[in-house]
Amino acid sequence: MGGVDGGEGVVYTLADVSKHNTPEDCWIVIGGKVYDVTKFLEDHPGGDEVLLSATGKDATDDFEDVGHSTSASAMMDEYYVGEIDSLTIPTRTKYTPPNQPHYNQDKTSDFVIRLLQFLVPLAILGLAVGVRFYTKSE
Structure with a gap:
């Protein structure tokens, strides 16, 4: 169920987004939305490596952990290309320690x-x- 590049209401799978993982074509997923951050790589204060390492996964936690400003969040609108199909994002499993005798x-x-x-x-x-x-x- 891949989407067409760019456009409102387009839904992408994580596999679709994962194909865009180079400095010439870089997409990331934050908060259920897909962003084409290719043009922002050089300007990203944390460096382009941070954005490139965020491809192929849901980078919401990474984005929030850094504590981006409200202006950074507002800037993201210009890079928006569509929504992510949440069913294609693997669910995080909670770590359960092995059963050991007390x-x-x-x-x-x-x-x-x-x-x-x-x-x-x-x-x-x-x-x-x-x-x-x-x-x-x-």
């Missing part, structure tokens, strides 16, 4: 206590044998 501090403490209950008597026994052996050899 770390139980008490279990760790119990293990250390049991280990010490085994090692301390063993150390005392070894010390006693060592002292006895040392005193016998004199």
